[in-house]
Amino acid sequence: xxxxxxxxxxxxxxxxxxxxxxxxxxxxxxxxxxxxxxxxxxxxxxxxxxxxxxxxxxxxxxxxxxxxxxxxxxxxxxxxxxxxxxxxxxxxxxxxxxxxxxxxxxxxxxxxxxxxxxxxxxxxxxxxxxxxxxxxxxxxxxxxxxxxxxxxxxxxxxxxxxxxxxxxxxxxxxxxxxxxxxxxxxxxxxxxxxxxxxxxxxxxxxxxxxxxxxxxxxxxxxxxxxxxxxxxxxxxxxxxxxxxxxxxxxxxxxxxxxxxxxxxxxxxxxxxxxxxxxxxxxxxxxxxxxxxxxxxxxxxxxxxxxxxxxxxxxxxxxxxxxxxxxxxxx
Numbered sequence: 001x002x003x004x005x006x007x008x009x010x011x012x013x014x015x016x017x018x019x020x021x022x023x024x025x026x027x028x029x030x031x032x033x034x035x036x037x038x039x040x041x042x043x044x045x046x047x048x049x050x051x052x053x054x055x056x057x058x059x060x061x062x063x064x065x066x067x068x069x070x071x072x073x074x075x076x077x078x079x080x081x082x083x084x085x086x087x088x089x090x091x092x093x094x095x096x097x098x099x100x101x102x103x104x105x106x107x108x109x110x111x112x113x114x115x116x117x118x119x120x121x122x123x124x125x126x127x128x129x130x131x132x133x134x135x136x137x138x139x140x141x142x143x144x145x146x147x148x149x150x151x152x153x154x155x156x157x158x159x160x161x162x163x164x165x166x167x168x169x170x171x172x173x174x175x176x177x178x179x180x181x182x183x184x185x186x187x188x189x190x191x192x193x194x195x196x197x198x199x200x201x202x203x204x205x206x207x208x209x210x211x212x213x214x215x216x217x218x219x220x221x222x223x224x225x226x227x228x229x230x231x232x233x234x235x236x237x238x239x240x241x242x243x244x245x246x247x248x249x250x251x252x253x254x255x256x257x258x259x260x261x262x263x264x265x266x267x268x269x270x271x272x273x274x275x276x277x278x279x280x281x282x283x284x285x286x287x288x289x290x291x292x293x294x295x296x297x298x299x300x301x302x303x304x305x306x307x308x309x310x311x312x313x314x315x316x317x318x319x320x321x322x323x324x325x326x327x328x329x330x
Contacts, residue, residue: 025055032057033056049281054083054084060091088115089116093120109216112135113139114139116152125250127158139169153200154170155202161187165190168189168195171196174199176201176202185211193214193215194211196219197221198223208229211233217231218239219241219242220241227247229247230244232252237257238257239255240258245264246264248265248267253273255275257276262281295312
């Protein structure tokens with residue numbers, strides 16, 4: 001019986017070991033590289049498996065001396081294997097040299113996806129000059145809230161050069177007032193998808209998103225002294241503006257879909273001939289005069305589907321079928 005139990009356990013162990021490398025790599029990509037390395041003790045099958053992983057997940061919680069740990073990992077990794085993704089999380093202060101070491105390695109191995117999260121107290125001046133990659137397609141950078149009324153933000157004082165980047169997400173960021181957002185994305189020629197959540201400009205009230213090739217844009221939670229956002233994106237198809245209690249000026253002649261949830265003015269500088277679907281959720285309707293609402297609706301006369309919510313009144317228009325429905329909430 002004991003031998004049978006042992007044999008059964010060996011079979012169950014082999015089921016995991018018999019998985020193809022690619023599948024094991026995907027499983028290990030969900031844990032820190034620290035724990036992936038520890039799998040080397042399982043058997044000879046696993047001894048060097050971690051060295052060929054195309055995924056790197058590194059945290060300051062991995063080791064007391066993170067620089068030494070990172071050097072250990074990178075020096076023992078199979079240098080012939082490209083890196084598909086890097087996930088970095090910083091829970092304590094880190095040096096620019098450490099970040100440069102990791103990024104240089106990732107970029108030299110044609111990394112395509114990079115995520116950096118900073119869980120620190122206070123603001124962080126992020127060295128964007130380190131971002132020079134011709135392979136990176138996805139990038140997410142985020143600070144985090146540290147409690148009610150507090151938080152840490154990533155401060156951008158320069159731009160980056162990422163010609164292959166198609167998707168960018170930024171959370172909890174402050175942009176230097178010299179940039180105003182205008183030149184922040186100027187060297188990301190392939191950018192198609194941009195999401196910015198909790199953002200402001202240092203010592204300025206204005207923020208501009210200007211990009212000739214952008215297709216999808218989401219702006220959420222403009223804060224601090226910010227009171228005006230200008231969007232100039234001639235190829236923009238889908239626009240979401242949510243909880244940005246500021247004025248918006250939109251130049252997007254090819255816009256197809258719009259979701260707007262705010263309390264402040266929304267204006268378009270161009271005719272919206274391609275617009276098909278609009279969802280307007282206007283808060284504090286008493287701030288909107290009848291003429292402002294009428295002016296906005298005139299700009300939206302070509303849409304096929306319109307949902308309009310003004311606190312008490314919800315209007316559904318289906319221009320495609322020539323029908324109009326009005327619902328009054330009591």
